[in-house]
Amino acid sequence: MTQTSPTETVPPSASLALATARGAIVLKERPPSNLWLDAARRFSRNRLAMGGLVVVGLMIFVAIFADLLAPTPYDYVVLSEARQFPSREHWLGTDEVGRDMLSRLIYGARISLIVGFGVQAIALLIGVPLGLIAGYFGGWADYAVMRVVEVFTAIPQVLFALFLVSIFGGGLINIILAIGLISWVEICRLTRAQLFSLREKEFIEAAHALGVPELQVMLRHLLPNALTPLIIAVTIGIPTAMFTEAGLSFLGLGINDPLPSWGKMVGNSFSYLRLYWHMGVFPTILIASTMLSFSLVGDGLRDALDPKTRT
Amino acid sequence: MLRYLIGRLLGLLLVFLMVSVVAFLLMHAIPGGPFDEFQMPLPPAAKANILAKYGLDKPLHEQYFRYMGAALRGDFGYSFQSPDETVAELIGRTWPVSIALGGITVIFGLGTGCILGMLAALRPNSPLDYGVTLLATLGMTVPNFVIAIWLILIFVVQLRLLPIGGWSSDWRTWVMPVIALGLTPMGIAARYTRASLIEVLSADYIRTARAKGLGESMVVYRHAIKNALIPIITVLGPRIPDLITGTIFVETMFRIPGLGKFFVTSVTQRDYPMIMAVMLLVAVVWGFVYLLTDLLYTVIDPRIRLA
Numbered sequence: 001m002t003q004t005s006p007t008e009t010v011p012p013s014a015s016l017a018l019a020t021a022r023g024a025i026v027l028k029e030r031p032p033s034n035l036w037l038d039a040a041r042r043f044s045r046n047r048l049a050m051g052g053l054v055v056v057g058l059m060i061f062v063a064i065f066a067d068l069l070a071p072t073p074y075d076y077v078v079l080s081e082a083r084q085f086p087s088r089e090h091w092l093g094t095d096e097v098g099r100d101m102l103s104r105l106i107y108g109a110r111i112s113l114i115v116g117f118g119v120q121a122i123a124l125l126i127g128v129p130l131g132l133i134a135g136y137f138g139g140w141a142d143y144a145v146m147r148v149v150e151v152f153t154a155i156p157q158v159l160f161a162l163f164l165v166s167i168f169g170g171g172l173i174n175i176i177l178a179i180g181l182i183s184w185v186e187i188c189r190l191t192r193a194q195l196f197s198l199r200e201k202e203f204i205e206a207a208h209a210l211g212v213p214e215l216q217v218m219l220r221h222l223l224p225n226a227l228t229p230l231i232i233a234v235t236i237g238i239p240t241a242m243f244t245e246a247g248l249s250f251l252g253l254g255i256n257d258p259l260p261s262w263g264k265m266v267g268n269s270f271s272y273l274r275l276y277w278h279m280g281v282f283p284t285i286l287i288a289s290t291m292l293s294f295s296l297v298g299d300g301l302r303d304a305l306d307p308k309t310r311t
Numbered sequence: 312m313l314r315y316l317i318g319r320l321l322g323l324l325l326v327f328l329m330v331s332v333v334a335f336l337l338m339h340a341i342p343g344g345p346f347d348e349f350q351m352p353l354p355p356a357a358k359a360n361i362l363a364k365y366g367l368d369k370p371l372h373e374q375y376f377r378y379m380g381a382a383l384r385g386d387f388g389y390s391f392q393s394p395d396e397t398v399a400e401l402i403g404r405t406w407p408v409s410i411a412l413g414g415i416t417v418i419f420g421l422g423t424g425c426i427l428g429m430l431a432a433l434r435p436n437s438p439l440d441y442g443v444t445l446l447a448t449l450g451m452t453v454p455n456f457v458i459a460i461w462l463i464l465i466f467v468v469q470l471r472l473l474p475i476g477g478w479s480s481d482w483r484t485w486v487m488p489v490i491a492l493g494l495t496p497m498g499i500a501a502r503y504t505r506a507s508l509i510e511v512l513s514a515d516y517i518r519t520a521r522a523k524g525l526g527e528s529m530v531v532y533r534h535a536i537k538n539a540l541i542p543i544i545t546v547l548g549p550r551i552p553d554l555i556t557g558t559i560f561v562e563t564m565f566r567i568p569g570l571g572k573f574f575v576t577s578v579t580q581r582d583y584p585m586i587m588a589v590m591l592l593v594a595v596v597w598g599f600v601y602l603l604t605d606l607l608y609t610v611i612d613p614r615i616r617l618a
């Protein structure tokens with residue numbers, strides 16, 4: 001730092017005089033704002049993130065109104081129409097048993113979102129309390145929690161998920177539980193790191209001095225201040241969970257028939273790929289664009305909520 | 312330093328023990344085993360005999376110690392999916408394939424990623440920079456099995472250039488798996504190299520190097536690159552175990568006889584000795600790579616000292 005602004009070198013009263021003596025400085029009044037309004041403004045300026053948000057919004061819309069949008073139910077089989085290329089009746093073709101691809105992709109959006117949000121809910125339920133305990137109490141509690149965290153980082157996520165599925169079996173609920181059980185680590189780590197820096201702050205000391213019970217200090221004073229990194233972690237965690245679900249379903253170990261899953265559709269298409277390209281292309285495009293959009297929204301949120309870490 | 316090492320090793324040992332206990336308990340918690348009524352209807356006396364032979368009549372903690380004692384000597388029992396082979400033999404046969412695939416992928420991904428990141432950082436906001444950023448973002452977000460499907464559609468179905476799968480000394484069998492797997496590390500390497508090189512290039516000592524009249528290439532190659540590469544090690548180090556312990560999707564899709572592919576068949580066939588052994592192996596590999604990354608860090612950057 002070679003340059004210093006006048007306010008840093010001159011005592012406050014003098015700087016005020018300086019400003020008035022110059023007279024030229026016009027202070028433009030800024031509309032009242034808070035963290036969230038500021039963040040929303042920064043976010044809306046980020047074109048990539050807004051594009052991602054549009055795709056995510058569209059996906060949520062499609063998932064909610066799947067019953068109205070889909071031409072047929074997801075499990076409507078017409079065997080005589082199996083493996084048809086895109087046509088006027090079936091815009092995106094049919095799959096290996098004659099189900100309309102478009103309908104299954106539309107319902108697949110619902111499954112993907114349920115998995116994405118469900119997993120993050122479980123991850124928050126496990127990660128936040130453990131992170132609070134580790135970060136608030138430190139010492140032995142911290143050591144114990146961190147070793148558990150290491151157990152879960154030691155095994156790659158997909159491998160761990162496969163292990164859990166081998167024990168508890170597949171299906172929508174089990175998949176959400178299995179992926180949730182391995183996805184809390186990042187949230188726990190972030191909560192802990194936030195608490196380490198927050199618990200030394202004066203307002204926490206003040207809370208202690210006023211005799212606020214420990215649990216209330218944790219939940220009312222510490223947690224809200226640790227919220228922004230958690231929001232970012234959850235947004236970035238959603239596509240990761242979707243990826244793991246798609247991967248497990250791709251291997252035939254995830255969502256059970258007849259529920260549609262994009263990953264399972266890719267897996268089923270694999271043996272038909274040489275002849276029926278449409279069965280593999282559409283679900284892979286949807287998986288890729290969903291993952292990309294959620295990541296862009298996550299990156300945008302990080303830039304908007306935490307301008308310090310912008311790269 | 313020695314104290315630090317001992318502390319870390321003890322921590323890793325604890326993690327390893329926790330992984331083994333959790334995996335062992337979960338596997339014994341499930342209903343159903345190889346000697347169930349359903350699998351093998353036997354008179355009670357014969358069943359008791361068999362259970363005694365495999366030590367399954369002992370209390371759980373005793374079974375655990377027996378298993379771990381044998382495992383530490385390299386005896387993981389027999390695999391259910393190929394009963395004439397021990398788990399150790401099966402891993403010895405499949406792991407080298409995964410290591411080879413992972414090794415080629417790491418070299419390809421890191422090499423191209425670092426070069427692309429450097430090129431992008433040297434011309435920030437140029438079309439090249441945007442292209443690299445786009446490629447990096449795609450590599451980091453698009454799942455590898457999706458990329459694999461696209462590669463098959465292009466190179467096998469459309470262009471008919473490459474064989475659809477298998478793993479041999481023929482380099483053409485390597486192309487698709489390595490690209491499908493390597494785009495993620497490539498994207499990460501490119502992104503972090505770019506960010507860190509841009510930061511390093513604005514450092515005081517780079518200005519000094521330029522001020523004393525060094526040529527631009529000298530400044531970049533001798534002074535900037537070395538320091539810019541340090542963060543990459545921390546980011547990518549932890550990913551190496553994922554790559555060399557088998558990459559489940561890619562190995563399954565391209566029929567590569569590696570550890571990942573066999574892990575999937577172990578899961579579908581409930582081959583518990585194999586699953587248990589792979590979990591332990593992965594935990595050990597992870598521990599060592601983790602430790603190695605930290606140590607490498609101090610070698611490359613003497614400013615960092617491990618306390």
